[in-house]
Amino acid sequence: MARKTMIEAIRDAMDVAMGLDERVVVFGEDVGFFGGVFRCTQGLQAKYGKSRCFDAPINESGIVGAAIGMAAYGMKPCVEIQFADYMFPAYDQLTQEASRIRYRSNGDFTCPIVVRMPTGGGIFGGQTHSQSPEALFTHVSGLKTVVPSNPSDAKGLLIAAIEDPDPVMFLEPKRLYNGPFDGHHDKPVTPWSKHELGEVADGHYTVPLGKAVIRRPGNAVTVLAYGTMVYVAQAAAEETGIDAEIIDLRTLLPLDLDTIVESVKKTGRCVVVHEATLTSGFGAELMSLVQENCFYHLEAPVMRVAGWDTPYPHAQEWDYFPGPARVGRALIATMEA
C-alpha cells in the first residue's frame, strides 16, 4: 500500500498488466522514451523494452487502427490518445471497427484494446484540450466506457479494462491526475497523498467494470456523477447542507442501473452532473433511465447540471465549468420543487 497520484496509479496498472501478460503493449504519442506528456507511461519503455512500449507517429487513426490489427493478431494493446480532444481522427476506427469486429465476424476476430485518453477541463486547456467526449462512446454499440475518479479505482479499473475481452474507452479526468478537485479553483490544490482514495494497493487487483459506488450516503437527493464531478458534487452537498447521496458511476457502459434505481427510489429526487456539454450528453441518458425506472418514486423533476453548449472557452473556463455553486443551486431547486 502506498499513496499515489492518479498518474502513478495508472502507470502502476500498466506496469502490473505488462508484467503479467506479454501480450500487453503500450504505445502512443510521446509515450515511449519520454513517458507521455502527463508521464503516465514513464519508465515502462526502460523496463519492458522498445517493442512493448514505444512512440507512435502523430496519427490517432493509425494508433487505434494499428491497435485493432494487433488485437486481431492476439495482442492486448493499451494505447494513449494524448488528449481526448485528439481522438476524433480515430473515431471511424473506434465506432465502425473496434466496436463491431467481434459482432460482425461472429467472434472469429475480437478486439481487446484499451484506449486511454485524458479528458475534461480545469487546466486552462482551451477548446482542444478540455473536452469530455464520453457520450460519443456510450452512443456506440460495442464499446465500453470508463471514467475513474481516484487513484485506487483508476488502477483497478485500468487493469480490468486491459484484461477485458472487448474494447474499452478509458477516460482519465486530467484535473484529477494530481489530486481531488472540487471546483474551487481559487483554493490550494489538495494532493492525493492527503486523500484516502490516494491509497493504492500493490500488485494486481481489479475494480469490476459496470459497478458504481456510493461516495456519500444520503437520503434527500441522489446525485449521479463521474470523474471530477464526484468531488464537485460532494462540495455542493457540504456547502448547501443537503443530505445528498452521491453515486460515482465509474463505468458509463455497462452502467450499474441497479445502484442508481435503488438510490433514487430511496431519495425520490435526482440531479445528474457532468462536465460535458448538456445537449445529448450522457446525462440525458441517465435522466431517461431514472424516469423510466423510478417515475412513481420521484418527488421532483430530475435536473441536470452540465457544461454549457458552447466550445470549452479559455479565459471563461470557470464560468463554463459546472462548479459547486451551480450544482448547489440545482440541489436546492430539486429540494424545493
Next chain:
Amino acid sequence: MAEAGKLRFHVPEPEVRPGGTPDFSNVPIPKAGSVPKPPIDVDPREIRDLAFSIIRVLDRAGEAVGPWAGMLSDEELLEGLRHMMTLRAFDARMQMAQRQGKTSFYMQHLGEEAVSCAFRKALDKGDMNFPTYRQAGLLIADDYPMVTMMNQIYSNEADPLKGRQLPIMYSSKEHGFFSISGNLATQYVQAVGWAMASAISGDTRISAAWIGDGSTAESDFHSALVFASTYKAPVILNIVNNQWAISTFQGIARGGAGTFAARGLGFGIPALRVDGNDYLAVHAVAKWAAERARANLGPTLIEYVTYRAGAHSTSDDPSAYRPKAESEAWPLGDPVVRLKNHLIHRGVWSDERHTQAETEILETVIAAQKEAESHGTLHAGGKPSIRDMFEGLYAETPPHLRRQRQQAGI
C-alpha cells in the same frame, strides 16, 4: 491577358465518357519481360522507376518471358486457372441469385480474378489478409468452402456470421481472411498493426493490406504507409487499381501523382506496378514482396493495374458513366484467357479441356448453390435467429442489451 491573374479551378476528367470511343492509347504498356527483377534487399531508392512501369510476364503470344517468369509449375498454373474460373463461375451464379431476389447485394470480380487468386498462392498458411470487398479469390484459392461463402451471401441459417453482415463481407481467421468491414481503408492500417504484432512477437507470419484505387485517397491509407514505413512492418501493401471507384475514374484519387504506386516513394517503401491481369506477374511480384517481409526488409507497396469489367456492385450501372465497350478495349486483356493461352502454349491445356473444365466447375458451383439454398436464402427458408442480433456484440452480453432483448420478446 485579362485572365492572367485569375485562378482557375481544376477538376480531372476521364478521357472518354459514354457515347465516346474507348481510348487507352495514353496508357503506356511496357513489353512483357522488359522490367528487371531486383534482389529483395535492393535499396528502395534504386528501383523508383518500378513505380512507374508495369511488370509483365505473359506476352501477346502467351509465352512467359523475362526475369519474373519461371516461378510456377504446370500444376500450380493449372490450379491457378481453375481458381480463377471458379471465382468467375461463382460470381456469375451469385450475381444471378441476387437478380432472382435470393440476396440483397453482390459484388463480382470480373476481369480482376488474377489479383486475389494469384496473390493467395504467394502467401503461407497463417499469413493474414485484410481484404476489401473484391478479393474473394483469396478464399477460393485457399479452398475455403464455396457453400460457406454462399451461406454468408444468403444470410441463411448456416451463415457463419449469423446474418449480421452484408453479403460478401466474409470472415475467416483460419483462412487468413480478416472480417471485411464495408467501410473503406480502415483495414489498411489494421493490416500494418497485425504485422507489427507479428514482429513484436518474433513470429514468422506476415500480413497483406488491400485497398482500391479510389480509397487510397482516405486518410487511413496515409496512416498505414506512415506506420509501415516507421516500424518496417512485415506487410504487403496492395493497391488494386481497377480504374473505377463506382463512377469516379481513378484520376480523382490519383491527382497529380503519376501512379498510385508512386505514393510509396515518399515513405521509402519499395513500390512496384504489376500487370494485374497476368497471373504469373501478380504471383511473382507478391512472392518477391513476401520474401522481403519475411527477411525483415519491411513493407512493399504493389499497384495491380487491372480493369473492373463489371459493375461496382449489383446496385451500379456503369453504362451511365463509361463507354460500354471500354472493358473490351482494355489493353491488358482478360486474365482467364491469358492464362489459358499460356497453358496451351506450354502444351498442358487445350480449348477442349478448357470447355470441359468450365462445365465441371459450373456443376460444382451449382451443387454448392443447391446445398446452400437448402439452408435458406435471404427471404425464404432457414434464417438466423433474432436472438443472434442481440448476442455476440460483447463477450458477455451487458444488462442493457439483455433488457432490450427481453423487450423484443426474445
